[in-house]
Amino acid sequence: MDYTHLGRSGLTVSRLCLGTMNFGWKTEEADSHEIMDRALAEGINFFDTANVYGFDAGKGRTEEVLGTWFAQGGERRDKVVLATKVYGGMSDWPNDTFLSARNIVRACEASLRRMQTDWIDLYQFHHVDLRTPWEEIWQACETLVAQGKVLYVGSSNHAAWQLAAANEAAARRHFVGLVSEQSHYNLLTRHVELEVLPAAQHYGIGIIPWSPLAGGLLAGVLEKTEGGRRNEERTQARIEEHRPALEQYEAFCRELGAAPADVGVAWLLHQPAVTAPIVGPRTMEQLEGGLRALDVTLTDDQLARLDAIFPGYKAAPMEYAW
Structure with a gap:
């Protein structure tokens, strides 16, 4: 396993991040524990979750599954860089959602109880809250950091100007600010x-891509479709929308001798801003597939081929101005 720093921080994380969104509702608790044990044995030390995960089994259920895993001991908690998120509503009451100082502090304490831990390594804003000023958000985070309940703070689904506003506001308070951003990022x-x-x-700020395989x-x-796999209507519509590019992509992967899923994750690992793509397995087989991406090395010519199949963007304003 290769490791890197999380953004400009001194925190060392694995180049793959284990996403736990399926645990506790799509993946049974015992199977979830086995996947986390295997991930840790393979050197993945970066685990990501959120307080709202659990969905059909109830919000908070996924954090509870992590908590019962940590409770087994064996230095599980000490070895893991634990990331969770705050923002989504945990009840119908108005102050149990968004990024008010009240919700940030109370949601953090609730996450700590569910995960049976004293601290969260990376506490992330699951979405931007345009109605709460950064001064209030940072005040709450400073309190949690001073109490030792949170070590680092990150964001998710934020625009560039919001990253700038956040870190400039933090700098005025002599606070570290954001060290990571989870963004929707993949070849498509x-x-x-x-x-x-x-x-x-x-x-x-280290980039942590979610949905690295575009769903x-x-x-x-x-x-898989040609082999008889049935697709939901929405998924089939997306396939048809991108079919020409996907046909080229899968042909390229066959030529390379690598599985398309491995190439998709490997491409992200070659992007200079990326810290660790999130792999969110439902099964042990899917985790093993994610690990194979670490063995795929893409040459400059191969990266250029992928850019031709899935055109990207130049950094603004070069994309749209002379």
């Missing part, structure tokens, strides 16, 4: 290349 979805990635590199479209979906 490259909008963050316009401004988010340049802003992140400027401020020393399965980059995992060899055409071959």
